[in-house]
Amino acid sequence: MIVRIDRLQTELPPPSDPDPAGAAAVQELMGGRFGEMSTLMNYTFQSFNFRNRQGARPFYDLIANIAAEEFGHIELVAATINTMLTGASPTDDGKAPSASLAKVKGVGNPHHFLAGGQGALPQDSNGRPWNGDYVFSSGDLVEDLTHNFFLETGARNNKLKVYEMVEHPAARALTGFLLVRGGVHQIAYARALERLTGADLTKLFPAPRIPTEKIPECKPHIDQGLHLKLFRFSPEDYREIVAVFNGPHPETGEELEVVDEAPEGFAPNDLPSQPAVFAPDYAPEEIAEIAARLRDEAGLPKKPTGVVANA
């Protein structure tokens, strides 16, 4: 089971200039073979299918716990894409049927507008849907870990390239953060393999061969030590990750560290309505009115209870 906390793992900037072509590229980090849907679902299925958990508890805990962090990553990628798409459908007088999407004809992923409400999709940068073939769950622990190390390496590659391709501030905030966190997972799986077999994979770091600290947007996170910490995303479980995630960081030599709770996180921005694509409605104020009434009838306070960054 999970419980959900309505906060983001890192801070994202509010919407600025829309960038639909950039948003289409960022989709690779969502629904590509090496996107966050893949890391989330690979580790989730591997944890579901893990046999003899008690006998191999530290490894089970490691995979299951990283899976939990990955949910926060698909959430961040979605928030980034949504931020980048905000404002891409200007409405002149706000309402009349017009040509509000004419400017995005031929730009980016048309499904962002035609299928979605200027929102993220489980697709890659070519507009192809994520699919279950991207999940590897052989049940063989050494193989699954080998796969996971490879997957994180491919994911790091993709993040670096999206960084190079998309300069929008939300995309840069995203990739800066994910590069640091993905790096931790890359280390975690390498270390797990080392613990199981003795193979010293740390010599493969960094892969790709560009050090994370060279990327300006990674620096603040490194300064906070986020490149060293594995958070335990559970109140009671996954305590044995400490048995695997320890020893020196392969690049810096600093000691790796388990943090015994989830990070505090940041309130998300409440992104504005986009009436041209009916998100959340052609006339959003009507929904707001109904909602206010329902909240009132339920005895809730006048101010919405949800916490958002731009309240």
Add this chain to the structure above:
Amino acid sequence: MIVRIDRLQTELPPPSDPDPAGAAAVQELMGGRFGEMSTLMNYTFQSFNFRNRQGARPFYDLIANIAAEEFGHIELVAATINTMLTGASPTDDGKAPSASLAKVKGVGNPHHFLAGGQGALPQDSNGRPWNGDYVFSSGDLVEDLTHNFFLETGARNNKLKVYEMVEHPAARALTGFLLVRGGVHQIAYARALERLTGADLTKLFPAPRIPTEKIPECKPHIDQGLHLKLFRFSPEDYREIVAVFNGPHPETGEELEVVDEAPEGFAPNDLPSQPAVFAPDYAPEEIAEIAARLRDEAGLPKKPTGVVANA
């Protein structure tokens, strides 16, 4: 973000006679168009993409909160499939390369054995992978809710039919539970639409037209009132679901109810190794030995900290 709790939402029986053909059918509830991957990912993306959350908070909270419950459902389907596959690859002397899979040649989904370690896959009953095309996230609240009501109806259909097709005790425990919980979600989305538009969808219940209480395996859950309760799967968020999820149950007339915390859940079974498919290894005892040493070095207690039903 999520935090993960290593417990199941309902109790599943321990492995008994393996049923690989049945496990292949149960995959429909995992990776089919109306499977739990679809409910999880539809509501998750809709919550990510929800614009003007503050203005429509009760609806946002409803979708985001149900998404959280659905994670527990893919977990249950996986556990069921894994239970049903346990024991399907007998090893004579336990080790030597032999024909341990000869009996399952032509039976069930070959990927359960060739690709996985007798484990669940993100595929449907035809062995086709779940894919992102199954996600509908238009951003238009009325449409998304209409979709969700339809999705839950299709899901209920599939659960009823898997119930009829597969008699294995784990499959029956699964469908008995999911029918009750899916029914609650069906009601929640119908009620949300009613609140927004006035349309009385409760007259469509039950859909399909077979009442849930006719199914023996649903009875214990109904007796506990699980057909009436929406759990709030978050310590602090999604408080406004009460503004939508209320009023009478469309079939029984009993009052719907919000429970202000996640259910306690049940410890999962630790399913035994299946060495013929190398899950978690050809020689699982070696991993256990390494794990014991690592746990010791990390100062963990001798007994694994993880809680399982069959410790």
Add this chain to the structure above:
Amino acid sequence: MIVRIDRLQTELPPPSDPDPAGAAAVQELMGGRFGEMSTLMNYTFQSFNFRNRQGARPFYDLIANIAAEEFGHIELVAATINTMLTGASPTDDGKAPSASLAKVKGVGNPHHFLAGGQGALPQDSNGRPWNGDYVFSSGDLVEDLTHNFFLETGARNNKLKVYEMVEHPAARALTGFLLVRGGVHQIAYARALERLTGADLTKLFPAPRIPTEKIPECKPHIDQGLHLKLFRFSPEDYREIVAVFNGPHPETGEELEVVDEAPEGFAPNDLPSQPAVFAPDYAPEEIAEIAARLRDEAGLPKKPTGVVANA
């Protein structure tokens, strides 16, 4: 535009012993690369996309007209599959949730039961969906005709093999008829190519090299001359097919013939409800009651106006 006539192009037997494994095989003739969805959609798109129709009218008319006949073929394949699936889900007392589908676990295409109501699907014999990649519409007339000749050849191959694989009377009635009609289309496209280029493709007949008249179930149709006739499936259009479809039949030497109207057809069987899969309902009698009332209110006669074979 089309108008629809609720009759089948050939007579099918009523349901007898169900044959779900056979029905799964017959799906190849529906949704396979060379199935009737493919012939229908290839010719339909080619007719839609045909440029300079007036300049090449006889060829346009030929393709557009054959497309119309193909609709009747997907209808026949569906009716065959539905007939073969009828009776595959016995209900003991007719109603209570039980194990009505236990017998078909692991048999045939599970989607016939889990996704459908013992009904046909746009899938092939491997349970994979028909898709638009199967459509070839280059716009180049010589190429499109070359493709169509090849497509009909592949389709004839598939029909012959389904004939050999499935002995159910409905499947045999289907393949017996389709082999004769597909043969006419194969000739039509060969002749069109011959008219355009002079290439004598009739020397390729029969392809595969097994003569149609060797197949007992084809004989009655051949005796009626159905192997020689191209029906004009339009009240006013496609009159110029006579300019292409003429000359001797490549195998028998008999003169080909254009029939200036659609065939009369046969009333379809009204297949019985299958309540175990809720088709058309868990309690079909309730729907019948409502329908009777609605019909009454609309001033329709007591007896349903639809014409079925087994009224």
Add this chain to the structure above:
Amino acid sequence: MIVRIDRLQTELPPPSDPDPAGAAAVQELMGGRFGEMSTLMNYTFQSFNFRNRQGARPFYDLIANIAAEEFGHIELVAATINTMLTGASPTDDGKAPSASLAKVKGVGNPHHFLAGGQGALPQDSNGRPWNGDYVFSSGDLVEDLTHNFFLETGARNNKLKVYEMVEHPAARALTGFLLVRGGVHQIAYARALERLTGADLTKLFPAPRIPTEKIPECKPHIDQGLHLKLFRFSPEDYREIVAVFNGPHPETGEELEVVDEAPEGFAPNDLPSQPAVFAPDYAPEEIAEIAARLRDEAGLPKKPTGVVANA
């Protein structure tokens, strides 16, 4: 069976400025999940698979009859795309191999030029093929109708957005017409559900919440009452649609109406050859010559018998 009438359900303008990027977007209305291929094939399969037709005749007739109208819709979408692509490959001297497609490199859907002859494809706006997974045919009447209502709602959403994205006159003529006709189908399915269950879905109208009459290109069709009429697309069958399609229009309150024959329709434009893509040939005049000779030999009049708008 069908018979085909070579006319369009609405009038389309002749080719003007080509718009390949727009044509790529319009593909969503053809091969997208909510495109016309989907409405056509969903209702077609549901009608094929309908069990106990006599007992539920008015509902069978409704679905089967709407399926017939949808064929005309894929025809219209194709004609629109073809119109928009006409002229996109200028040939300087008309013949010599040159760079006639250089201008469309990187613009729109490359398959319009590389795979097709500047012609429509069974693909969506991302260039992905339509596939059979988009068909829902559960056999359960209430579910199928719920699906159909949802499908029409998603289709209306897509039409509105394509309207906003593409200003080409052919696209606007198309969406203006389809919005009106799709609206009728949305009502038909809502009404059918109401008749069966009592649920008042008319309160969901319009969905999306933008009224059809606000769209200028819809107005002429509304003025002719096309938003109220369901045509019976069959000479003899589907007479019982009147038992379901009646009562007031959910938005205007006007009485719904069954028209007892197919609409007259409009002659299609004969779109000119595009020799750069060999449609219908690199040297179209040669085909025309052969066609003229064949027609002559067949005793057909000198003037082509086909009726086109621009004869």
Add this chain to the structure above:
Amino acid sequence: MIVRIDRLQTELPPPSDPDPAGAAAVQELMGGRFGEMSTLMNYTFQSFNFRNRQGARPFYDLIANIAAEEFGHIELVAATINTMLTGASPTDDGKAPSASLAKVKGVGNPHHFLAGGQGALPQDSNGRPWNGDYVFSSGDLVEDLTHNFFLETGARNNKLKVYEMVEHPAARALTGFLLVRGGVHQIAYARALERLTGADLTKLFPAPRIPTEKIPECKPHIDQGLHLKLFRFSPEDYREIVAVFNGPHPETGEELEVVDEAPEGFAPNDLPSQPAVFAPDYAPEEIAEIAARLRDEAGLPKKPTGVVANA
């Protein structure tokens, strides 16, 4: 460029009892994610896309050369499947249309019979086609090698499991050989990574943890030293593989060895016609007659020049 030598890399037994269900399972080794199509195409594309070949020649040579060997592996898998399918369609009197495929209804992959002529397909064990998403070619040498090591590990897993599932002598001959040769490639990529980074991956061997020599069908190949040899599959090129492929075998400690030419190979069996599926014809003797005449006219000797095992 390649030149092709019509011999197999190992000896396969002649057809014996057909095993269509086994043949369906063996397809995983052809078109599965870790099948031989994948190894062939991954290394082929990586060699095509290799930049700065002169600067990294030994690594380029290694990948390009292994790609060449993999072609022989898809050839072997195909020959195995074809052998296993031979005899599965008995014809009573040899010719008349009958029910020659009735026995394989519901058995194995229906496409082996309906789409093919009892022949291999580019599909996996679930009947799903191999696709280009299975190719990883990042251009980053360390990543590509990491991938290749992982790919070979997954491939070894699949071979071991097909070994356990399918006892047919052809399948056992195949897996026995492929396990030995795949093991060499696994070592080659591990060694390449070690040479580039210093990481000692040999500690991961064997992966899965079952030693190859435990498998009886591998023994003869090991006795010939095939587990140590990398053949140079080129008359002039790829000479620098010796710079990487050297040092001790990770399991046995024996010295690895480059063989400076392709192995001699074995003549393939000429598999008999299967007239029920028209392979190569319904009346194969007619083709033989034509071939004999053509050969005669071309001045070829009376006896076919091709070398087959069972001439």
Add this chain to the structure above:
Amino acid sequence: MIVRIDRLQTELPPPSDPDPAGAAAVQELMGGRFGEMSTLMNYTFQSFNFRNRQGARPFYDLIANIAAEEFGHIELVAATINTMLTGASPTDDGKAPSASLAKVKGVGNPHHFLAGGQGALPQDSNGRPWNGDYVFSSGDLVEDLTHNFFLETGARNNKLKVYEMVEHPAARALTGFLLVRGGVHQIAYARALERLTGADLTKLFPAPRIPTEKIPECKPHIDQGLHLKLFRFSPEDYREIVAVFNGPHPETGEELEVVDEAPEGFAPNDLPSQPAVFAPDYAPEEIAEIAARLRDEAGLPKKPTGVVANA
């Protein structure tokens, strides 16, 4: 088996101005339904699956031998795409993480940069992966040859259109060559069908109806007689192709000719590193250094042994 020769079948120009949009279009010739992956894999599987080879030797030899030539074609398409992508990611100071891919955001196929290292992919011009459904291998010789003739016709169409769309010198060199060689294969399959059945398909030439000699880039190859020659791509095998490939060229009347060995070919260009996409590394000089050392240790000469055009 194959042996591989590290040379190209035709000469390609060195990199000039990058053309990522053009490279995306050229992908159709790689991974499209009619691309070179399709010709390679169709003929390869048909040769693998050919039954009664001795009885039909000339036809087996023809298909098997053309398959071998096609490998050289996928190699050429890859080299072309790689050439066109070279230089598309300028690095300012060569190293620091920057925005080297900003210029290609929204241009061409994003996977060329995000998934690959500015390298070719097994995808089509819409970014969709090649898949095994594109392979037709019925086992029926007449059908397979009919298919192959059709496939080559579709392939010629695609090459002509890519020629028209992409003016980059590498693309023109590619299409000029492939049109000539594809033409030979088109003739070969037409002739084979003629030999088997008597059908004179040469009247369909040229298809599409634009003569190859009209294309300037084809002229040099025609001048060398490449339109007449079938090379035997095997040292010992496939000698019987002469029994089929003979007689006059359908367009020019010149005698067709079998060349008894593979062409000599041309050394490929060694394309430069693209460090912004880490191909072959972020710091390529480090790999070069390691390679030099390894080569030295292996006793190889100082100069790389590989032969490249731009050494």
